[in-house]
Amino acid sequence: MAILVLGGAGYIGSHTVYELIDAGRDVVVADNLLTGFRAAVHPKARFYLADIRDRQAMDRIFESEQIEGVIHFAASSQVGESMQDPLKYYDNNLGGTTVLLQSMVAHGVDKIVFSSTAATYGEPERIPILETDRTAPTNCYGETKLAMEKMMGWTSRAHGLRYVALRYFNACGAHPSGCIGEAHAPETHLIPLILQVPAGKRQEISVFGDDYPTHDGTCIRDYIHVTDLAQAHILALDYLLAGGESNVFNLGNGVGFTVQEVIQVAREVTGHPIPTRICPRRAGDPAQLVASAEKARSVLGWKPRYDDLKTIVATAWAWHKAHPNGFAE
Numbered sequence: 001m002a003i004l005v006l007g008g009a010g011y012i013g014s015h016t017v018y019e020l021i022d023a024g025r026d027v028v029v030a031d032n033l034l035t036g037f038r039a040a041v042h043p044k045a046r047f048y049l050a051d052i053r054d055r056q057a058m059d060r061i062f063e064s065e066q067i068e069g070v071i072h073f074a075a076s077s078q079v080g081e082s083m084q085d086p087l088k089y090y091d092n093n094l095g096g097t098t099v100l101l102q103s104m105v106a107h108g109v110d111k112i113v114f115s116s117t118a119a120t121y122g123e124p125e126r127i128p129i130l131e132t133d134r135t136a137p138t139n140c141y142g143e144t145k146l147a148m149e150k151m152m153g154w155t156s157r158a159h160g161l162r163y164v165a166l167r168y169f170n171a172c173g174a175h176p177s178g179c180i181g182e183a184h185a186p187e188t189h190l191i192p193l194i195l196q197v198p199a200g201k202r203q204e205i206s207v208f209g210d211d212y213p214t215h216d217g218t219c220i221r222d223y224i225h226v227t228d229l230a231q232a233h234i235l236a237l238d239y240l241l242a243g244g245e246s247n248v249f250n251l252g253n254g255v256g257f258t259v260q261e262v263i264q265v266a267r268e269v270t271g272h273p274i275p276t277r278i279c280p281r282r283a284g285d286p287a288q289l290v291a292s293a294e295k296a297r298s299v300l301g302w303k304p305r306y307d308d309l310k311t312i313v314a315t316a317w318a319w320h321k322a323h324p325n326g327f328a329e
């Protein structure tokens with residue numbers, strides 16, 4: 001029996017495929033390669049060029065492979081873009097997941113682990129954030145992810161499908177081997193943008209706002225290594241395979257760092273002074289997002305290995321230094 005990874009050519013998907021194959025699992029990857037890269041797909045995975053909105057393509061995979069469970073990363077994930085083009089997010093994230101679930105139900109595949117996000121909470125009620133806290137997204141991306149969770153909930157009630165939603169905080173870092181890492185075009189995430197400065201691709205890093213109610217005025221986030229996220233998907237799948245009920249888990253280290261602290265860590269890792277420019281706040285950024293991941297630890301037995309930001313940034317730097325053009329070379 002195989003695990004189907006949708007979006008397995010993307011950043012978190014490709015790292016999860018590496019962990020699954022290292023754990024001896026049989027893996028099938030489907031990706032439309034709109035944002036993912038063929039070169040990011042582990043050579044031992046069977047690859048299908050397919051879009052989750054394409055019902056025939058989904059049916060074909062479930063008919064030609066023996067799939068015991070699905071891990072679903074195939075979605076649009078840029079907060080800013082979701083505000084400019086909300087219908088793209090409804091189409092890809094909700095339309096795509098609708099087609100996928102229809103095909104799963106039709107083929108009797110009833111276990112799915114999928115990417116959700118801290119953006120489902122919006123402005124948090126308290127820090128650290130618990131899974132039971134209020135969900136009130138402040139952007140369209142978070143809204144579609146929350147709607148995906150609800151779609152799974154109703155499908156579960158009607159058809160007995162079981163799901164795990166994993167609400168990631170700030171994914172970062174790269175595979176410790178340096179063979180795969182983060183590559184987005186355009187890049188919008190803090191750590192890869194900071195590392196473009198020592199890589200010689202950018203003069204300085206913009207700091208979006210220094211007047212937040214935090215100890216140095218810059219936003220606090222919970223940075224979690226992509227390999228730790230990948231491990232959580234495997235644990236969540238095993239939890240479902242063992243009969244676990246549908247569930248939602250936060251994935252973070254439970255420790256917050258300000259933007260200025262992340263830049264300082266990157267200076268220490270790279271030995272580069274990394275100049276900064278203070279810019280206006282970016283619309284929609286909450287001052288603080290820090291997870292309580294106690295539930296994932298106690299229910300799934302998840303234990304992040306990379307709890308030190310310096311090590312996390314060092315893995316990202318090793319990847320960016322060796323692959324300045326990502327997967328393009």
Ligand code: UFG
Pocket residue numbers: 077078079117118119141142169170171188189190191193205206207208209219220221259282285289
């Ligand atoms: N930031 C800067 N300068 C930059 C880029 C980012 O100061 O050039 C700041 C942001 O304002 C934010 C922090 O760095 O305070 C982190 O920003 P990212 O864009 O790296 O990440 P976000 O916290 O905005 O977004 C992440 C995920 C989203 C998810 C969101 C949950 O990437 O998918 O968390 O709120 F929706």
